[in-house]
Amino acid sequence: MSDYRIKGETGEWEVVIGLEVHAQITSNAKLFSGAATAFGAEPNTQVSLVDAAMPGMLPVPNRECIRQAVRTGMAIEAQINTWSRFDRKNYFYADLPQGYQISQLYHPLVGEGSLTIAADEKAGIPADKVIGIERIHVEQDAGKLMHDQHPTMSYVDLNRSGVALMEIVSRPDMRSPAEAGAYVRKLRSILRYVGSCDGNMEEGSMRADVNVSVRRPGDEFGTRTETKNVNSVRFVMAVIEGEAKRQVALIESGGTVVQETRLYDPDRNETRSMRSKEDAHDYRYFPDPDLLPLELDDAFLAECRESLPELPDAKRARYLAAGISAYNADVLTAEVEAARWFDALLEAGAKPVAAANWVTSELFGALNRLGRDISDSPVSPAQAAELLGLVADGTISGTIAKAVFEKMLETGDGAAAIVDREGLKQTSDTGAIEAEIAKVLAANEDKVAQYKGGKEALFGFFVGQTMKAMQGKANPQVVNELLKKALG
Amino acid sequence: MTDLTNLTVAQIRDGHRAGDFSAVEVAEAFNANVAGAKALNAFIVETPEHALAAAKQADADRSAGTLKPLSGVPIGMKDLFCTYGVQTTAASHMLEGFVPRYESTVSAKLWDAGAGMLGKLNLDQFAMGSSNETSYFGNVISPWKRNDGGNAALAPGGSSGGSSSAIAARLCPAATGTDTGGSIRQPAAFTGISGIKPTYGRCSRWGIVAFASSLDQAGPMARDVKDCAIMLENMAGFDPKDATSLDMAVPNWEAALSSNLKGKTVGIPREYRLEGIDPDIDAMWDAGIAMLKDAGAEVVEISLPHTKYALPAYYIIAPAEASSNLARYDGVRYGLRDLPEGAGLQDMYAATRADGFGPEVKRRIMIGTYVLSAGFYDAYYTQAQKVRTLIARDFEQAFASCDVILAPTAPSAAFGLGEKMADPLAMYLNDVFAVPASLAGLPAMSVPAALNREGLPLGLQIIGKAFDEQGVLNAGLAIEERAGFNARAEKWW
Numbered sequence: 014m015s016d017y018r019i020k021g022e023t024g025e026w027e028v029v030i031g032l033e034v035h036a037q038i039t040s041n042a043k044l045f046s047g048a049a050t051a052f053g054a055e056p057n058t059q060v061s062l063v064d065a066a067m068p069g070m071l072p073v074p075n076r077e078c079i080r081q082a083v084r085t086g087m088a089i090e091a092q093i094n095t096w097s098r099f100d101r102k103n104y105f106y107a108d109l110p111q112g113y114q115i116s117q118l119y120h121p122l123v124g125e126g127s128l129t130i131a132a133d134e135k136a137g138i139p140a141d142k143v144i145g146i147e148r149i150h151v152e153q154d155a156g157k158l159m160h161d162q163h164p165t166m167s168y169v170d171l172n173r174s175g176v177a178l179m180e181i182v183s184r185p186d187m188r189s190p191a192e193a194g195a196y197v198r199k200l201r202s203i204l205r206y207v208g209s210c211d212g213n214m215e216e217g218s219m220r221a222d223v224n225v226s227v228r229r230p231g232d233e234f235g236t237r238t239e240t241k242n243v244n245s246v247r248f249v250m251a252v253i254e255g256e257a258k259r260q261v262a263l264i265e266s267g268g269t270v271v272q273e274t275r276l277y278d279p280d281r282n283e284t285r286s287m288r289s290k291e292d293a294h295d296y297r298y299f300p301d302p303d304l305l306p307l308e309l310d311d312a313f314l315a316e317c318r319e320s321l322p323e324l325p326d327a328k329r330a331r332y333l334a335a336g337i338s339a340y341n342a343d344v345l346t347a348e349v350e351a352a353r354w355f356d357a358l359l360e361a362g363a364k365p366v367a368a369a370n371w372v373t374s375e376l377f378g379a380l381n382r383l384g385r386d387i388s389d390s391p392v393s394p395a396q397a398a399e400l401l402g403l404v405a406d407g408t409i410s411g412t413i414a415k416a417v418f419e420k421m422l423e424t425g426d427g428a429a430a431i432v433d434r435e436g437l438k439q440t441s442d443t444g445a446i447e448a449e450i451a452k453v454l455a456a457n458e459d460k461v462a463q464y465k466g467g468k469e470a471l472f473g474f475f476v477g478q479t480m481k482a483m484q485g486k487a488n489p490q491v492v493n494e495l496l497k498k499a500l501g
Numbered sequence: 502m503t504d505l506t507n508l509t510v511a512q513i514r515d516g517h518r519a520g521d522f523s524a525v526e527v528a529e530a531f532n533a534n535v536a537g538a539k540a541l542n543a544f545i546v547e548t549p550e551h552a553l554a555a556a557k558q559a560d561a562d563r564s565a566g567t568l569k570p571l572s573g574v575p576i577g578m579k580d581l582f583c584t585y586g587v588q589t590t591a592a593s594h595m596l597e598g599f600v601p602r603y604e605s606t607v608s609a610k611l612w613d614a615g616a617g618m619l620g621k622l623n624l625d626q627f628a629m630g631s632s633n634e635t636s637y638f639g640n641v642i643s644p645w646k647r648n649d650g651g652n653a654a655l656a657p658g659g660s661s662g663g664s665s666s667a668i669a670a671r672l673c674p675a676a677t678g679t680d681t682g683g684s685i686r687q688p689a690a691f692t693g694i695s696g697i698k699p700t701y702g703r704c705s706r707w708g709i710v711a712f713a714s715s716l717d718q719a720g721p722m723a724r725d726v727k728d729c730a731i732m733l734e735n736m737a738g739f740d741p742k743d744a745t746s747l748d749m750a751v752p753n754w755e756a757a758l759s760s761n762l763k764g765k766t767v768g769i770p771r772e773y774r775l776e777g778i779d780p781d782i783d784a785m786w787d788a789g790i791a792m793l794k795d796a797g798a799e800v801v802e803i804s805l806p807h808t809k810y811a812l813p814a815y816y817i818i819a820p821a822e823a824s825s826n827l828a829r830y831d832g833v834r835y836g837l838r839d840l841p842e843g844a845g846l847q848d849m850y851a852a853t854r855a856d857g858f859g860p861e862v863k864r865r866i867m868i869g870t871y872v873l874s875a876g877f878y879d880a881y882y883t884q885a886q887k888v889r890t891l892i893a894r895d896f897e898q899a900f901a902s903c904d905v906i907l908a909p910t911a912p913s914a915a916f917g918l919g920e921k922m923a924d925p926l927a928m929y930l931n932d933v934f935a936v937p938a939s940l941a942g943l944p945a946m947s948v949p950a951a952l953n954r955e956g957l958p959l960g961l962q963i964i965g966k967a968f969d970e971q972g973v974l975n976a977g978l979a980i981e982e983r984a985g986f987n988a989r990a991e992k993w994w
């Protein structure tokens with residue numbers, strides 16, 4: 014249970030949160046027209062006759078969009094409705110050419126499902142928590158108005174008009190901004206694993222309507238407000254915190270929360286009222302007579318299921334079972350690209366625990382420095398496996414491995430070639446090591462005395478000096494053994 | 502030489518093929534008739550050059566031995582079908598001047614089959630009306646006159662009134678129509694011609710200005726049953742661009758035409774006998790029954806118990822869909838834009854739609870908006886959909902004991918222009934016999950069967966099972982052969 018509370022003048026308040034996430038379905042074509050969906054194209058270049066709602070134009074469902082929504086539903090273990098239907102949501106706006114949005118009110122494609130957010134003590138999530146998902150339905154996006162192109166006119170860009178969206182509606186199961194943030198991140202991760210949405214919130218591929226209400230812990234739900242089109246995890250969390258505090262202050266000062274739609278202003282970090290329930294639209298939903306009900310057959314469903322990749326939770330469990338730390342497992346599974354890269358590394362023969370440590374520290378560090386994504390990492394999983402193999406079989410030490418990795422990044426050469434060329438193979442030649450140990454001990458008689466007097470921490474110093482004298486190429490284990498013997 | 506404009510589609514096709522005349526001669530003859538019939542106001546746009554170009558192609562194809570099914574046949578195109586480069590208005594001010602850069606599937610099929618276009622035919626605005634009096638471009642006038650010596654202008658029926666008037670007046674041998682609740686059949690009946698609304702989904706709706714999507718269906722209008730079959734073969738067919746299109750092969754209806762109805766059973770719906778109906782209508786119906794018996798059919802009485810709810814249900818469902826379908830005419834992207842000085846978006850919507858839509862269209866948008874509103878939806882729309890299901894079931898049960906159903910097409914002959922405009926309900930009643938088949942999506946046709954005592958044509962309606970256009974056409978042919986209807990309007994225009 015979350016113990017997140019808003020501390021008001023009159024006591025503590027619990028926050029209740031539900032999210033409606035709009036996720037743009039990854040598809041080359043729009044939901045009901047053949048038009049392309051490229052982001053950032055010149056205005057009105059991705060528009061078919063259907064998208065512009067020319068007279069006599071008709072929608073035809075795009076099978077790929079339906080498939081992606083079904084696969085998403087399967088990924089959250091939801092009920093897939095083999096019979097669903099499209100409805101028209103009627104309202105007038107200049108960015109809505111048909112005068113209605115084709116959506117699914119009465120019979121959505123995907124029914125009840127859920128996802129699990131992971132425990133995160135620091136964020137106040139003490140244990141894994143299951144968040145219910147009420148439904149996923151498929152609908153059209155609208156176009157975009159541009160108000161800055163002309164002194165007295167607004168321009169309309171219909172590139173987004175008709176683009177396929179999934180609306181993923183959660184249950185009001187979240188109780189803190191952190192839980193909501195974790196939910197959005199987890200949902201985004203699943204969508205990206207499935208490949209049904211690129212999850213790019215900056216480009217608007219994913220946005221959330223945030224429903225917030227407050228109540229005394231254990232009471233009935235309070236009246237909620239809905240803040241529309243919030244387009245980052247940070248903003249989702251900020252909206253919840255701000256809106257919850259606003260509602261508490263309002264109630265405590267004798268006011269009542271009205272059910273309304275609000276807009277978030279990121280610059281001022283506040284929400285403001287857009288319209289209240291009283292002047293809410295009557296959308297006059299009714300079944301779209303241009304479209305037949307959508308019926309899914311077994312072969313279609315089987316293909317959807319078979320094409321699902323291993324999902325984050327399963328992957329994480331597999332990593333944990335391989336001995337990888339929980340922290341590393343989380344880091345490696347959060348982004349699908351990293352997980353795929355890591356799996357390729359394992360497939361190339363790397364040992365899981367060492368590989369996980371290396372990826373999360375060395376590789377991520379290097380990518381960070383270079384400002385590159387893992388998908389265009391300069392070192393391939395096979396090359397990394399070669400490097401880790403050299404460490405595992407004792408050919409080079411971990412320290413040398415760091416240097417070799419740097420050379421790999423610089424030159425693009427393979428690890429073994431670099432080790433050969435630069436003579437970096439570590440030695441287990443006891444004679445050579447013993448000779449260097451003798452020199453080190455002779456040069457540091459005072460420290461030898463201190464060590465023998467009980468200052469055992471100096472052991473590391475002798476190791477370091479010996480390794481330095483061996484130019485890092487001595488097998489550290491052999492050095493340890495020989496030093497212990499020499500120091501008696 | 503015979504007047505080429507008296508020929509049927511089949512006669513033109515066959516005569517051209519045989520080399521009796523050129524297609525250019527045919528096109529010129531019809532172009533001349535069109536040009537000389539302004540008084541009928543049947544066309545919104547005349548396209549003699551289109552008809553001539555197609556004719557020249559047909560003549561060239563004949564020389565090359567590459568004739569197509571409709572080579573040499575000029576036709577009229579209801580102005581609800583979008584035609585590439587030719588103004589398409591749906592008879593509205595809203596779309597005045599709108600020139601599509603696309604071609605409707607049905608018209609494209611007809612041009613591909615070799616037909617030429619004489620022009621865009623007038624209609625009720627957005628196909629809403631039963632008399633062609635709601636057109637922004639003025640009402641179409643029927644070529645028919647009553648035999649009472651008066652000179653009253655009569656309605657050609659609606660909404661495909663330009664089509665019916667033009668065919669009856671020999672301005673074109675055939676034309677396209679669309680039928681949402683009788684808009685092919687009733688005008689055909691009013692003007693003494695034939696017309697068939699095929700099974701819903703037979704003809705693609707792509708590129709036809711939508712009125713009520715779940716009911717709209719294109720079909721041909723022509724002088725006789727055979728021509729309807731020929732035209733329909735070249736209009737129908739699966740279209741992946743229309744999600745409600747039937748994915749079925751198009752039968753060879755013309756080749757399978759047969760007026761021998763031996764082994765067939767004709768159902769006579771008890772509920773279509775209306776109290777106080779024009780006795781001429783009942784007499785025609787009885788004569789039709791006799792004709793079908795004569796053709797070898799057995800006749801049985803059937804019951805379609807929910808018939809009386811059909812018209813109210815239709816006037817909920819059709820306006821509901823229309824209110825949504827017509828939302829796209831908002832002044833933003835094409836068509837009329839009325840932008841008063843200093844107007845915002847809402848003002849533009851209001852001004853554009855107030856100016857662009859006629860009173861009947863507005864009435865239906867308002868009815869449709871009302872029945873879909875929160876709080877009324879279940880009482881009206883949901884209920885109407887239930888009625889629709891029951892009506893479809895009525896037909897299904899009736900077809901367990903018969904193959905086709907025979908009924909009048911309309912409850913009266915053509916009425917005078919202006920006679921019913923003040924009373925929308927009386928106007929809506931015109932479609933009382935036509936609407937049930939529309940709600941059930943069934944094929945239905947009207948064939949001319951008799952003249953009433955005023956000398957005006959009356960039509961008989963044949964309703965068939967889903968996909969059984971052949972059965973409908975064959976019964977129609979049996980009536981046509983026996984009725985011997987050859988009356989035509991005397992030329993006064």
